[in-house]
Amino acid sequence: MIDLKELRENPDRFRNGVRDKCMDVDIDRLLALDEARRAVLMRQENARAEQNRIGKESGARMGQLKGKLKSASDAEKPQLERELAELEAKPTALKAQVHECEVEMAQIEPQWKALWMQVPQPPAQDVPKGKGSDDNVEVRRWAPPGFDFAKTFAENRGFTPRTHLELVKMHGLVDFERGVKMAGTRHYVMCGLGMRLHQAVLRYAVDFMADQRGFSPMGVPVIVKEECMIGTGFFPAGREQAYHIEESARGSGHDLFLTGTGEVGLMGIHADEIVPAESLPLKYCTVSTCFRREAGAAGKDTAGLYRIHQFDKVEQVVVCRADEQESRAWHAQMIQSVETILQSLGLAYRLLQCCTGDLGVKNEDMIDIESWMPGRGELGRDGAPTGAFGETHSASRLGDFQCRRLNLRYKDETGKLRFAYALNNTVIASPRVLIPILEMHQQADGSIRVPEVLRPYMGGIAQIG
């Protein structure tokens, strides 16, 4: 969430942020609610202060009188009662005042809070303006030696590619029918070498981050309380995307939600903490199963491993000092890690600077990495797909938006408490990344060459089929 003080001082920054992100949050209404809230708060606090003052002044006397009253004779009672009533008159009136304020507050506060939570982090200055993914700007692209983006797959490799769907069927790597039988649409069963490849990719990515980049691997909950979802910024906006375990409906416990990314568990670790400044930057990675309802995506990418309800992902996060330059440096490093991995897997990819309209509520800067998938895209003259980029990674800078929500702080050199800056990036998401791996490494006969870096994780197997 955003800093309310900053909103009051510089509302235009947030008005523009909302506009540039093509969102609809009424900043002026929030400002009005905020002002109303503070007015009520002030009245309430003044009444309370007076109440407390009187309590200190004559509280003891009141207690005394009450005590006396119990053992008082009938003759003494009226006098005592009178004094007591006199003493109680003022605080009783104040009590009513406080209650009045509470009632008003109960009106204002929920609206104020709800609206506040919706205000997005404004995009960084240098993020290109745009309406949606069509306005994203390509930063650079890379292809393995011998692969030229200007040519078709057939021209590059000398044969027409099979789609990953054909390849997994051919080698029995994935069983969609039985996945659907058990769990419905967008579910699948990973089989044999398919499962091994899936695991190999994940293990390789975790080991890379731990060994080559010094990130601490963590195992985190994938079913979490609502606070974690709100704290990490996925709720309220993304509520429809998350599976909801409604324990409350059973009359016990609290509701839980399945996380759609390891980011939730990783960032939740230090929620409500003041971490030692020396411990920054925190560099964590995790491999976790991710669950997504894909609400609103009906009919989109229905076939294959591209858009599924359950997958596994290695995620990396960095929590660093509240310093934009440092955050940018980490962003670059996290992206570089991914590029190293993709290159070692022999995949072709491009980096896209996402435009303002393609950003979510919580990020101020986002780079998407799309891998080339030869089996995707329009059909060519020969009836085979012409290939297309498909998003496999997303690297975000969140400023202090997420840590503010999570209440994750550190003490800076001057002793001031500050909300840390957060970043996150996919390391590898599988099985989606198996699509480019299978399609890029297929041979003319349909067999698949296993990228060398994965072989140690597959018992040395170099080829599938």
Added chain:
RNA sequence: GGUGGGGUGGCAGAGUGGUUGAAUGUACCGGUCUUGAAAACCGGCAGACCCUUUCUAGGGUCUCGAGGGUUCGAAUCCCUCCCCCACCGCCA
């Protein structure tokens, strides 16, 4: 699932209706002492929010698991919920 015991400041641990945001210990920070350290002694040591401000402070409200209630006044009494611990049962 059953029974019992608990949730108070970084930790430990008092406190059962009225200057208790909270004793005490300990940890931590600063100082004195010391060649240095330890010990001892002195001082400091929660956070959020609101208001004012000569931009450095000052004032106020809230917070003792969470929420609600009783009361002039709640850490303390009542209700609901959550969590933790121990033992038993069940179980991957």
